[in-house]
Amino acid sequence: MSQRDLAVLLFDNALEIVLAFDSKGLIIYGNVAAHEKLEYGEDLVGVPIDSIFPNAFEKDGDNWILAGSVGNEISRMTAYRKNQTCFPTDMRIVKEETTGIFLCMAQSVLEKEFLSHELEQVKQETEAAMKVKSEFVANVTHELRTPVNGILGHVREMLPEETDKKKLRQLNLIEHCCVQMNKLINNILDFSKLEAGKFVLEPRRFKFRDMIDYVVANHKGRITEKGLDFFVTVSPGVPEYIVGDELRIVQLLNNLLSNAQKFTSVGKISLEVIKTSKMKDSIELFFLVNDTGIGMDAKEQDKLFQSFSQVDASISRKYGGTGLGLSICKQLAELMNGSINVESVKGRGTTFTFSIWVGRDPEESDTDLEEESFVLPKPVSAFSDALEDEEQEEGFASAANREKLLKSLSKLILCVEMENWEKAEMFMETIRQLTANAPQDVSRTVLRLKMAIQKENYEKISTGIETLRGLVETQEESSIGER
Template structure:
């Protein structure tokens, strides 16, 4: 709404308000005048009625006198010839009617209560005289002769009637005088009131008019300022619009209908390639530049905007000054005046040539593309579609360009419409596989993608849809999935079989190797030692074979995982050399280490797998070399940041291999030739495992060899350096390194008798005390009774396995059970045993068969970490009991026995209440034991019992809390027994 129209509305409102005020003022004056005139009319009418009443009263006096005279005439002239009866009756009737009229007017006129009361009293008296006068007159008229007594009575009544009638007449005359006074005062009041009302109304109208004039003057001034500001702003907008059209290169054409003036913006001249003086800025000029084929489109668009008043946008080609045609987008609209007539024609022209050419090229590309592609505008109308799209959706017989996708496919679901809306807002949606139900009910699997295409960087012009029939791929994938599931089931069966066989073989093998180790430590005879060494070699060979088979199974199942940690590579290489010395001596082989001085010692990697690789390669080199040399070499190649690339090689002077023999040397169960196995032994697994491990480390095993000249196996590997001081943990623990004096006590959970014997030997050898539990349940019960530094837990045991036992131990709320180290003893080297043991809360694991040094290293690592704290066995318990006994030892012993018995019964009844879920029994035993708890100041135990009771009906499910109460009550029992009853 503009300023003029706003102020026109304000003026109209003020004028309407003044008219309403004038009408109200005139209405008030007229109302006051009518009210006062009505009051005056009432008084005048009352005065007229009073005059009539006074006349009636005067006539009554005359009538009363006539009646008296007539009666006396009759009395004095009995022979009077007049009709006495008729005369008297006629006068009496007139007299009675006048009396009734006079009395009725009395009740009608008087509003003043006092006046009315006085008149009522006079009329009451008059009624007596009236009745006597009329009755006496009638008696005289009807009797003959007339008695003197009636004549005298008639005169008496008349003498009474006339004074009363005079008083009534006087009262009405006085009332008439008052009414006349009221008329005079009312007339004066009417005149004054009308004059004052007219004056007040005139003043009110004048004040309101002056205020409206003042307000309108202020508004006019504000209007002037607003108009000036608006003109300034409109000019600024016009300047900005001109600047904007120049900046964004939008050509503007406008034509005023009133004067026919036309104008082109500077940008329009530039867009067409002309200067201002080179072309006339008219619509006819522009129309002449439009491509002839596009002229009808432009005219139709113009007519549409003129008729509807809505803007219309079209794309047309216009001829440049150069003679070439350019694609432009023209948007036209009309501006109308208040009466609805067109006042201005305007159009904006934008250069879209590059985009249009690209769009046409894209359209041509889409139409000829060998894939199912369709291009749509923002209204989801087809711009282009490939031939394959048309064929695949069986719409060859339809003209789809320009038509809505939803008209072509009315069955399009709401979910697809949502996808289209998202993509028109800039999203990209795709599916690798999506089911699509065809009209015949068959399911077709489609791979599709919907993405927006852009007019410019930020403006979406529409969407592109790509589809591909992947039904066959889907069917193949389902077949592959089924095959995979079958393979996985077979792999799981294989894994389970290998895990079982691993446990079944490694458990007795642990006993064989362990007993061999023990016998070798007991100084056997020379011939026995030779046999034991053979037994040891056989056991280790069998273990190596099992480990190789399991490693291959892990690799094939993808379950071999590298464990990166800091390690000392220099020490590792030298340790391998030391471990192979005896085998090398057997073949008269010298083993040497060539470690580059520029190569750091400490790296981060999987030292176990690096050891396995080097041990395999060095062992093979020794095996195939007689009376020669084997060199383990590590040379630095390059360094970057904290990473060092090195070449590790194992060179021997052995039998060597031809190029033919080298083929397939790194495959499983493969050796150079058939006779190799018979002469040198082995399974041909080591090099295959080595290759696979190095591939996991990002390296590759390589070979250089010639028959009779030896072989060099080498690989390049990059490892991260570390400055961490790496402790050499691979030291053998000798008899001199025992644990005597450290007070270490172990719990060994092992069901295999042979392994129990081996464990006893190994532990006694280093003076470590221990207890044996045959299953997990026994181990759990043993932990309730004694304190241990470490638990060695076998995993597969009867009654309760090691996993379940560990979960049960860790489930206790006591800190001791949470922290005591539990090390798994396992013969299962195939499964992900490390993750499984750690998942249930175990601290570490030791794989069977193990060497004594491995066991001692575990003990040294974890012993002494925790000690069981007895929280309820108060050190002053003994003194409290002796204090009660006051030196009476017999009392002390009897009281202690009773106390022990009470706590034993408490524990027993507590178990019973839990088993039977008997809350009443719990309250009973809690009450019975409370006095002893208070006596011994066992606040912790008492608070735990109260806490258990607070759980009410669900107390039996608080297993951890119950275990704490039982432990603490048991500790009290042991304390009393140990400190008093055993004195």
């Protein structure tokens, strides 16, 4: 197809009027839209351009001059049909310098205004429908919540006094059903508010580790009942107090830990929190929730954050759920200026990570957040083996600490080469502890390396080890230079 044929094909499929005319002002081409909207047949060719756009040109004897400029500037001009009826257009004229041919493109203002009106009407109808839906959801959830809470209150009054084992089991079942129903009602209400743009965060000052203790207490019993190990680590770089919406951070963690518990039958679940970035009045917190559960393939991961979506129907039947939880998590993380991501391997487990920005405690000084001494992350609840006491006293920047780190990296490489993943994770835990209060680039590299080991991804492990070794050696050179 020649360039000319391609141009004609494109113009004929355009919705706006396209006319080409020569230096004498005679039309030499009109596209399909021009023939239809100007109501000309084959006789459009040869018609003077000023017969269609008389106000666009000025006469100078036998010649004509453009009233407006040639180029991308759009002018409001009246177009005349063959029967001399007219309509307003937004028109522009460009000149092809090599041939001297002019190209005129015009769009009907009436059509544009009609489309704008239609779009505005659709928008208003959609907003009205959303408002009706939101009010309906709010009313229905309120009507549902009242009897559910009434039943729950009565059951909890009866539980301490009941001695019959059969009745006690029945009451516990009713209590569990009521709690689950309340969770469902809350999810529907939250989703409705988020969708309508009416969800408002309520930041306040609170003690971060108390919040983590509360989350751990909620999940530890159910996780350990399944025979799973539960590890929780909060980096010492995370301040004692932060300013944020505690309720919504708890909601995020509860959802991810509940999913981890639901889909994991053997192995472990871990939660890790580190401070990854700092600005004048705020800090970025990075959360990592890892499990050794059923995992997902790439296709299944694409559906995760869609509303009312489960990986497949069998998941919903077997494990329950509405498919709203992760969609709400995504929107909550984004409301807190963060994001949520997932990495998973079918049959090996899943790692969810999310970041949020929270306010710094006004009473906390900069030095509180910039401690460079190495401190072992204190386990919040049930956790991994600690380093020896003497190791805890050394900083990341110390020569002894760097030497231990490089030795651990060498041992980690051997474990990976031998595919001894259990020992690899042990050395990775040592590395993580040795870099607990390291600079941001080191902490992020360690996190990526840890995730690569959990997924047994050789390429990412190799890249992570080399990057971390380079960062440690750079720190060593810097220390020598300072001396």
